[in-house]
Amino acid sequence: MHEVDFRITSTGNRVATGPLTSDSSQRALIPARAYTTAAAHEVERERIFAAGWVWAGYAHWVAETGQVKPITVAGRPLLMIRGEDDELRVFHNSCRHRGMALTEEPVRVKRRLQCAYHCWSYDLDGSLAVTPYFQRERQGRGGPADPRALGLLPVASRVWAGMVFVDLGERDMDAATASFDRFVAPLAQRWSHIDFDRIRLADERVFDIAANWKLVVENFLDFYHLPFIHPQVGPVNSSLDVDDEALAPEIIGGCYPRGATGKAAKTSDALPFLGAVPPEKTESQDIFCVFPNALLFLEADWFQVIGFDAVSADRTVEHMAIFVDQDGTSEDHSVNRKRLAEVLFGVNEQDLPILEKLQAGRHSPASDRTSLVPHWDQVTAMFQQLVADRVGGPNAGDSRA
Ligand SMILES: [Fe+2]
Known part of the structure; x- marks a missing residue:
């Protein structure tokens, strides 16, 4: 298990002792140009998004046999296909x-x-099935000597908690299963009380944002802004009492003591809990980034995912989905489901102008003198450290190209 040291504050909550070591604020660990230049984006695309497990989509996009959904990961066009099996x-x-x-x-x-183009066709498991007139023969039935060699090229993928993850760098499909299990193990263990096979989509929405993906993640990890930008989610004290959490270098976030919908959950037509939620978890919200691009919120009665495609240095497309227990999809719960979706989409909408202004600010020469505050930004610093490590240090992604 990954070891992170924590400091307990005077109010009893946990603050990670991360890369920010001094008591005073420190410079950001990533240069501003990494947020704005195509050259930096290209390096991140290859070293982060095309090399390791990343969120790629949702399983419900291809719920039925024969459904095919084009997706893009690290700029590569991919297909998600639900097979006959x-x-x-x-x-x-x-x-x-x-x-x-x-x-x-x-x-x-x-x-x-x-x-x-030439009407080659493929079975749903990717095997090459038909290649008309392949040998230029009149009957039209000839095919390649070894059709297995010409099946669609597979990408290592795994479905977990309603999400689809892929690893473009993994060629060994058997090794991929074990490596994914290791990747999500700390979170799967923390959420072992939930049967994710029971979750069903309540609502989903796309947000197309003119901001770099790292700002999206940093804002997600920022508990400091909650009382200022999202006052409806809870009082200042809730933000002050957030526990930092680092389950692994790639799974970081926090535990918010009272969720946005905590009160709604007490009504008689409340949405059912997701599994046997332990009593201490009924009044808190787990907030985790699964590096690099799955941003997860878990409360007792709902699970929210923001998965995103880092399209370019200044554009990120979020796919936000809200899931509830299968017993919560009935008509009896429709009012609560709708209210939940309004609250959660509303919170995300409040962040959009912030993200776009953060992006605008990264073009300022002053933006290399921004600071991270040890009391609030340790988890953000962990994220920045991870990015810097993956791209190869603070000067990788320099716009020398
Ligand atoms: Fe926010």
């Missing part, structure tokens, strides 16, 4: 003949996915 698989979205993207829209196919 109910397995969700991910492939490179590229026909093995001339490399055409098989589809750029979600589609539902009966048995096979066909490339529109």
